[in-house]
Amino acid sequence: MAKTQRSWYSGMATTEDWWSVWMGLAFFVLGLLTLSGIDLVGWVSYPKIWVASLPDGAIVKKIVTMDKAFYALGGKYSLTSKAFYKALGPIGSILVTYVVFTIATSIGAYFQKWNVKRFLAGWTIIFFLTYLVWFIGHNAFFAASAVDLKKSHFPVDTFTLSLGGGASFILALIVGLVIGNFFKPLARYLSEAAKPEWYIKTAIVFLGVKVGYLPIKAVLTGAKLGAHGAEIGQQMAHLTFELFTAGAAATIVAYLIFWPGVYTISRLIFKLPRKTAAVLGSAISICGVSAAVATGGAVRARPVVSIMVSALVVVYAVIELVVLPGFFTHVWPGTSDPIVAGSAMGMAVKTDGADAAAGELLDEFMRAKVEKDTDGKVVWMPGVITTSAVMTKIWIDMFIGLWAFILALFWVYKIEKHEGDRVPLSEVWFRFPKFVLGYFAAWWIYLAIFFGPGQSGTTPDGLAILKNAKVGAVAVEKGMRKLFFMLTFMSLGIITDFRKLAEAQFGKMVWVYFISLFLFIIPVAIIIAYLFHHGMQIPNMAGVVIN
């Protein structure tokens, strides 16, 4: 039975893209119920930094003992069911999280016509493996920052790697890669549930909650400083808008600078055929696999061209994910320009999964480094750097449909001159990334709450509403988002087989990719990000967080 896209609603019940919208928005709506005092999301299990036993003089604050390494977020944040969620304990909260997401993802798997039994088995293994890795990654040796140690009164000479939550992400990726490359039968068994694009797109919808929640968080945290709180909240709301508008620059760069550049490199230096050069140009310059497929279709290339380029993209994206966050943090652009680094990441990394994951890793690395370097005098709110990476990428993603449409017109009528061939306008919609709709809906609804009934936190009534909104938002943007990021890292590793690079007959394409990416795309991305984002600062929350 052929699978075609014929109507505007094609795929709404059967594609991962749409299912990330449905799942993301379902939990987003559950989170919104806290506005009316009903907390149905506080069960989400979240890790804490832990040690086997506390040293003399240390206290349980940011760092706890290992028996308390997980907690239900509602046990800390809920306004109506705190005792209930606290009583779940670490194991109880993990089990409830498992049950709820198993039901949700299995429904998605059923509608997407996957083998539900195999999905369930794979999901269960990936879920618990992810939590195990999350636990290990939150050991104080890996994760604790200078501020964490200080707040828990640890001895001043305590050595840690200060990787923050980044340690867990790296570990998840490593474990996934080990499975994907050394335990191939297991990787095949897990493949039905190793769905990094689904998990990351869902996480990006949750990130929409985060972006909308940033000003709320800033106000509520800043409220401790009195009138200054509302000012910080407004500042944060403006920053998210600035990120949104400045991110538009990425679109111009990707389509009008990167694409012609890579196309020229492919044609002039490597003498690749036109269609291959076009597909490769889109994959390296725009948004990876989706661009490779969209462009392949637009230029009427044989599907195998897009498939080969896609395989290359996936492997290179993982290489970027491993290399770039550390490079951007410690070499260039560094912590003096965190938003520049985030935005450059959005332009350089070509799949949504790898980009959002790399942005999250960069966020963890940068925050940990700046706290360490300033001895806790500068503390950035989590998620702002991730947002800059994702916002940039989303801008690029949104136009792939339009780009492929224009390319198709150009190709069909000017280059190949097909007689009688007409390109339907509906192609733009079929190629539009649907998860973006969930991201914007979540962002703008929380922003509407902030500026509307929340009155930007300038009145006691407004503050009360924002406090209720916070309960639901935290469970989604912190608990669920981080969990789905972890699942993405793990799944990305599981499906990445580096041997594909050696086995497949990629020939020159490997070198086009390598040269274009490292000598052209990444340096230009940083320069452009610098031009458009330099000077954008993340508000310093140190006064609130530490004192």
Add this chain to the structure above:
Amino acid sequence: MALFSKFRKNKKGKTVEMILDHDGKNWTVSNDSITLAAPSLDSLDRKVERALEEELKQGQSINVFMSFNNEVIPMWIRPYMNHYFNRILELPLQYQS
């Protein structure tokens, strides 16, 4: 502007729906009554035109809506992009000299 007028729907004439596919070697189109294959889209289009010759002889113009069989895209790629392309072929073909 001529370029952009190309995607406007030709409301005259009847529409025939077909599934477009690629078997690794040839492009194929099929519906309940015909299946055709050719190594290039251009030669496929000509075969389609020949197959519908009888109807075209009656002076009718035909839009052949070809929706691509996205099953061709491997399962692991579909989460990224699950649509290859659709096209409309307007018959009779307007041969350029």
